[in-house]
Amino acid sequence: MIAPEKASQLGSLLVTRSARGRVSGDGVELAFGYWPGRGAPVVALHGLTASHLNFIGIAERLRGRCAVFALDLRGRGDSDKPEGPYGMAQHARDVLAAMRAIDLGPSIVMGHSMGAFVATALAQQEPSLVSGLVLIDGGYVPNTPAGVGPGQELAPALLERIAQLRRTYPSRQAYREFWRGQPHFPAGEWNRWVEDFLDYEVGGESPVQPKASEAAVRADLKEVLEREAIVERLRSIRVPTLLLRAESGFTPGQPPLFPDAVAAEIRACVPAVEDHKLSGTTHYTIALGERAATRIADLVFELAGRSHSRGTL
Numbered sequence: 508m509i510a511p512e513k514a515s516q517l518g519s520l521l522v523t524r525s526a527r528g529r530v531s532g533d534g535v536e537l538a539f540g541y542w543p544g545r546g547a548p549v550v551a552l553h554g555l556t557a558s559h560l561n562f563i564g565i566a567e568r569l570r571g572r573c574a575v576f577a578l579d580l581r582g583r584g585d586s587d588k589p590e591g592p593y594g595m596a597q598h599a600r601d602v603l604a605a606m607r608a609i610d611l612g613p614s615i616v617m618g619h620s621m622g623a624f625v626a627t628a629l630a631q632q633e634p635s636l637v638s639g640l641v642l643i644d645g646g647y648v649p650n651t652p653a654g655v656g657p658g659q660e661l662a663p664a665l666l667e668r669i670a671q672l673r674r675t676y677p678s679r680q681a682y683r684e685f686w687r688g689q690p691h692f693p694a695g696e697w698n699r700w701v702e703d704f705l706d707y708e709v710g711g712e713s714p715v716q717p718k719a720s721e722a723a724v725r726a727d728l729k730e731v732l733e734r735e736a737i738v739e740r741l742r743s744i745r746v747p748t749l750l751l752r753a754e755s756g757f758t759p760g761q762p763p764l765f766p767d768a769v770a771a772e773i774r775a776c777v778p779a780v781e782d783h784k785l786s787g788t789t790h791y792t793i794a795l796g797e798r799a800a801t802r803i804a805d806l807v808f809e810l811a812g813r814s815h816s817r818g819t820l
Contacts, residue, residue, distance in 0.1 A: 525566075529585075530578075531608045532601030537578050538585035539605070542566040544574040547638065547811035548611055550602065551577035552629075554620030554645065555727065556668055556719040558584035560707045561619055564700040564800030565807070572808050573615070578605060580625070582723025584707065593726035595736075599628035606636060615811050617641035619794050624731055627740040638814040640748040641807055644790050647741065647776075648734050649769045664757050665728065672721045675714035679706050682715055690758040691789060696796040704795060741776035747810055748777055751803060752784045753793040764790055 525542045540559040549569065551562040559577035566575040579586040580598050602625065606614065616637050618626035623645030630637040676682040683705050686692060692701055709715035730736075750773055752765040763784075765773075770782050783806065785799050793799045 530605045532581065532586075533597070533604045535581050535587040535589060535601065537581065537587070537601060537605055539579065540566070540575075540577045542570060542575040542577075544569060544571050546573040546808065547814060548574045548576060548614040549807060549811070550606065550611070550614045550616045551575055552598075552602065552616070552618040552622030552625045553577070553580065553583070554622055555665075555731070556583065556672065556717065556724055557619070557622075558704070558707055558718070560584075560700075560704040561794050562617070563703055564698075564795050564797070565617075565803050567700075568801050568804030569808060572804075573811050576606075576609070576611060576614075578602060580622075582720040582727075584718055588720045588723060590722070591726065593723055594730045595624045595628040595727075596632070598625040598727075599632050602629055603633050603636065612636070613638040613814075615639040615641060615807060615814065617643065617807060618645060619643040620645040620790065621727060621731055623647075624737065624740075627737070627744065630746065631740045631743045634743075634745060637746055639746050639810050640744060641751065641803075641810065642748065643751045643803070644753045644764055644793055646750075647737055647765075647769065647773050648732050650734070650772055669721060669724055672717045672719055672724065675711075675716045676709065677715075678713055679709060679715055682706075682709050691791045692795075693759055693789075693792070696792045698795070698797055700795050700800070738776055741773065744777050747813060748780045749806060749810060750780050750782045751793065751806070752782070753788040753790050754784060754786050755789045757790050759789055761789075 527540050529536045529538055553559060553561040558579050562577045569575055581601055582588045613636055616626040616629055623642040626640055627646055630640060683702055686705055708717055710718045750770060753763055755761050756764050774780055785793055785802060788796060788799045
């Protein structure tokens with residue numbers, strides 16, 4: 508249990524330890540996780556098929572320093588899964604409604620992968636509630652040559668991930684073991700956070716199946732690669748922004764999703780962006796790996812302090 512002096516407000520409640528619950532979004536109910544802290548609040552938004560537990564490691568490393576409010580976006584985790592609408596602007600409306608429901612003021616908004624796109628949409632929609640942005644291996648698609656669609660090189664990995672949403676597994680243990688046998692989480696990065704994340708990712712008793720809605724994932728994927736809207740959102744940013752990049756792609760040794768050339772394109776849109784490449788990380792372990800979670804927590808805490816000194820919190 509966290510000491511009372513490190514408690515924080517969640518709506519009308521004084522929260523002294525991590526909690527889960529549901530909150531109203533824009534016409535839907537969203538599941539969330541909350542970790543209390545004395546400092547600036549952090550709103551955490553996950554990737555295409557993930558959940559709020561994608562941030563369990565970062566939140567635990569921020570414990571007591573910053574409150575973390577992490578949501579399951581609509582169509583994912585234990586949140587409602589309507590037929591629609593989806594898209595980055597809709598997710599941003601949900602997050603804004605949830606922030607207002609618990610009376611959360613200006614916050615650092617942290618997004619991983621697709622969550623980074625939602626974070627920039629949120630900053631564009633309601634800049635008064637965003638004091639800083641943390642874009643973790645997401646938030647942009649590169650300017651590709653003529654005839655090559657944005658994100659085309661990602662297609663095989665994304666299609667495989669979508670196919671996995673249809674599969675069932677005998678138990679949560681079997682689901683964990685499936686992922687333990689994949690290269691996405693090297694043995695040295697396998698930890699309790701990864702297991703908690705994977706246990707929550709599936710629903711049912713026996714068999715179990717990933718909770719993310721395939722229809723929701725496909726609907727969001729259509730929009731997440733719309734480059735003109737992405738660039739417009741990035742150019743509208745007026746708050747301190749961190750770009751945190753994994754050294755490898757989805758698995759160790761793969762080319763990164765955000766190489767130096769892509770970081771330069773982002774800097775052209777957000778000249779003041781602070782760029783950090785985290786060595787030894789993949790697109791997965793940049794959030795859930797021990798070293799990366801610790802590093803990101805320190806960077807977020809430092810950003811929150813700067814935002815506070817600027818008078819934005």
